[in-house]
Amino acid sequence: MSTVELTKDNFDDVVEGPDGKEFVLIDFWAAWCGPCRSFAPVFERASEKHQDLTFAKVDTEAQQELAAAFEIRSIPTLAIIREGVLVFAQPGALPEQALDDLISQARALDMTEVHAKVAAQKAAG
Known part of the structure; x- marks a missing residue:
């Protein structure tokens, strides 16, 4: 599966998806960034291995508002929603193995527990 270009216009559709159960990996990058260009093939290979997940890229130059919303200060930055x-x-x-390990850890999360913690944080403050 190829990556999706994520913009402020399609963000909600991509991240929420049709069932609200989306699993999205986001690569915040810029064309002038050497490490971003080095990470791009690793991210693309992961998208081919994990076709059940959504892989998205945010060009921080073109999508400054979206990058600001995520408080991106350094690129590349990887986010998982x-x-x-x-x-x-x-x-x-x-590196590729570290990305695969991270995806495995994110898959293993108990999302019922995560949602409960988020709800508790919102209630507390």
């Missing part, structure tokens, strides 16, 4: 919850966000290009 699962069932509408940001479960991971970290700058830096990952």
Whole structure:
């Protein structure tokens, strides 16, 4: 599966998906960024291996508003949104094995527990 270009216009459709249970990996990048260009093939190969997940790219130059909403300060930054919850966000290009491990960890999350923690945080403050 190829990656989707994520913009502020299609963000909700991509991240929420038809059933609200989407699992989206987002690569925040820019054309001038060397590490971003190095990470791109790793991200693309992962998208081919994990075709049940949505892989999206955000060009931080073209989508400054979206990058600002995620408080992107360094690129590349990888973010994972699962069932509408940001479960991971970290700058830096990952090697292929580390990305595969991260995807496995995100798959293993108990989303019922994650949603309960989010609800508790919202109620507390």
